Amino acid sequence: MGRIRIVGDASKKEYQLLEEVANEFKIKNATDAVDILRADSTTITDASGVKLAFHASRHAYGGADALPAGSIDRSQIKPLGYLWVKTASPTPGTGGAYGSAVALRPAANKSIVPLSARLTWGGTFATGETVTIRITAKFSDGTSASITRSATATGTALLDTADLQGLFKDGVYITEISVDSSSSASSTSVTTSATIYGLEI
Numbered sequence: 001m002g003r004i005r006i007v008g009d010a011s012k013k014e015y016q017l018l019e020e021v022a023n024e025f026k027i028k029n030a031t032d033a034v035d036i037l038r039a040d041s042t043t044i045t046d047a048s049g050v051k052l053a054f055h056a057s058r059h060a061y062g063g064a065d066a067l068p069a070g071s072i073d074r075s076q077i078k079p080l081g082y083l084w085v086k087t088a089s090p091t092p093g094t095g096g097a098y099g100s101a102v103a104l105r106p107a108a109n110k111s112i113v114p115l116s117a118r119l120t121w122g123g124t125f126a127t128g129e130t131v132t133i134r135i136t137a138k139f140s141d142g143t144s145a146s147i148t149r150s151a152t153a154t155g156t157a158l159l160d161t162a163d164l165q166g167l168f169k170d171g172v173y174i175t176e177i178s179v180d181s182s183s184s185a186s187s188t189s190v191t192t193s194a195t196i197y198g199l200e201i
Helices: 163-167
Strands: 002-007 014-021 024-029 034-039 082-088 102-104 112-124 131-139 144-151 155-159 174-183 189-200
Touching: 082 102, 082 174, 112 131, 112 163, 112 174, 131 163, 131 189, 144 155, 144 163, 174 189
Parallel strands: none
Antiparallel strands: 002 014, 014 024, 024 034, 082 189, 102 174, 112 155, 112 189, 131 144, 131 174
16 A cells, blocks of 8 residues: 655644555545545545535536536526516506506516516597506616507507517616506596516516
């Protein structure tokens, strides 16, 4: 058995490099009788018996993946975001004024990425009445941006990402999306709603 003995300057403990089995080496804290590291030509094992190859991939070095199949469970991988679908049904204001807004918020410390929206006008329109639905994004820097869609009869409008581009701003995140609506009439029987589809990240 080959052996190299080293005494630490700081700890004053004795460390040994041993070859107990052909081509397998061990670093041992001889003072405390504790194995620190064991290695052969393909494997390094730590003091707990865990193969250090399992801790990282060798892809960066052109080698095969050191992680065996099944070594990482799906439960250990955190998703980038979750699907986020929320509906607001604000009561329209009258005389061209917006009514009370309904706020849609993500979970604490999360943001919203809107991808599409479904706007619905229900009830009964009066002759010549126009009802507008407004979607407003509030940003992390305290500013906001809005888009609007109007209708003169009951129905649905589907908005895609291109339609929602007015709710995007560089370098910030969305903290809240609010929806309100207004009628051009002095009184209204129209109902409004907006369902926002997106990601919460």
